[in-house]
Amino acid sequence: MKKLRVYLLVIFTALTVLSLPDAHAQSSSQKFGRGLAGITCGFLEVPGNIVRETRTQGPVGVPIGLAKGLGMFVARELIGVYEFISAPFPAPAGFRPILSPEYPWDYFE
Numbered sequence: 514m515k516k517l518r519v520y521l522l523v524i525f526t527a528l529t530v531l532s533l534p535d536a537h538a539q540s541s542s543q544k545f546g547r548g549l550a551g552i553t554c555g556f557l558e559v560p561g562n563i564v565r566e567t568r569t570q571g572p573v574g575v576p577i578g579l580a581k582g583l584g585m586f587v588a589r590e591l592i593g594v595y596e597f598i599s600a601p602f603p604a605p606a607g608f609r610p611i612l613s614p615e616y617p618w619d620y621f622e
């Protein structure tokens with residue numbers, strides 16, 4: 514019974530997100546996708562921050578990136594849950610992303 518409630522909630526959220534009109538710069542479906550990506554791929558913060566810090570500081574960036582990545586992993590997961598749940602609502606204004614980079618795999622581009 515509990516699983517049925519979860520499935521119904523996910524379906525209801527997806528249908529709600531898809532039925533809302535899009536904003537100018539971002540949309541509710543993009544916010545929903547960012548939230549889902551943050552929940553499922555938040556672990557990419559650790560290697561992503563190591564890559565970013567190593568590019569800017571050289572080999573010293575490895576431990577710094579590891580520390581930042583572990584902290585950002587927690588933030589990415591929590592903000593992912595927030596964006597996933599609040600996808601139908603334009604908060605922050607215009608469905609803007611809260612974290613930068615927008616998606617956890619954007620570190621590797």
